[in-house]
Amino acid sequence: MRVTRIEECSKARVRIFLEEEFSFVLYKGELRSCRIAEGEELEEEILREIMTRLLPKRAKLRAMNLLKSRDYTAKQLRDKLKAGGYPEKVIEEALAYVEDYRYVDDLRYALNFIRGHADSRSRRRMEQDLLGRGIDKTTLERAWTEWEEEGGEQDESGMIRMLLRKKGFDREGADRRERQKMYGFLLRKGFPAELVRRAVLWEDAGDWD
Numbered sequence: 001m002r003v004t005r006i007e008e009c010s011k012a013r014v015r016i017f018l019e020e021e022f023s024f025v026l027y028k029g030e031l032r033s034c035r036i037a038e039g040e041e042l043e044e045e046i047l048r049e050i051m052t053r054l055l056p057k058r059a060k061l062r063a064m065n066l067l068k069s070r071d072y073t074a075k076q077l078r079d080k081l082k083a084g085g086y087p088e089k090v091i092e093e094a095l096a097y098v099e100d101y102r103y104v105d106d107l108r109y110a111l112n113f114i115r116g117h118a119d120s121r122s123r124r125r126m127e128q129d130l131l132g133r134g135i136d137k138t139t140l141e142r143a144w145t146e147w148e149e150e151g152g153e154q155d156e157s158g159m160i161r162m163l164l165r166k167k168g169f170d171r172e173g174a175d176r177r178e179r180q181k182m183y184g185f186l187l188r189k190g191f192p193a194e195l196v197r198r199a200v201l202w203e204d205a206g207d208w209d
Helices: 027-032 044-071 076-082 088-100 106-117 125-134 137-149 156-166 177-188 193-199
Strands: 003-007 013-018 021-027
Touching: 013 027, 021 027, 021 044, 044 076, 044 088, 076 088, 088 193, 106 125, 106 137, 125 137, 156 177, 156 193
Parallel strands: none
Antiparallel strands: 003 013, 013 021
16 A cells, blocks of 8 residues: 555654554654655555554553553543544454453543542533443443442432532522522432422422423
């Protein structure tokens, strides 16, 4: 295949385009060792070495280094590797590697997230956060089940009361506008509407469905 463009993406790395399409990122040292030059043909043997050995090894090391500092979901790790310019096939191989060794485990991630935030975030808010991080609904339900089997439970009414105190909300003296504002605030936090209605003493709750 012909190397149609070599584009610098940092002081140390370049993007390689084969037949006008972006293919992968190499460090400049790798570029020199592979003897790749713009406008020249890339030998099949060298391309195979890059795609089956060089890039997979580097992608696995990158994934492992990321996981040293904190947990990632599979989606988060995929996004990181994609941003690094790794081809999809190489990303899949790196993810399979870390998942085989359980360095990435979406169920564990979701369960730890719930354990860490159950006292400060509503269930709905946590579900939105986890879904946004790539946790699928089946894994999410399994995480909730395991957490509850551990004895986990939430006091969302208590969390609402704490937020109202922090906001200085006066349940007795608040007017309709203040109640409306607090109602919307608590709903955005993901708390159930019925709990919110009771907390702010909404007399005409039906008007705000």
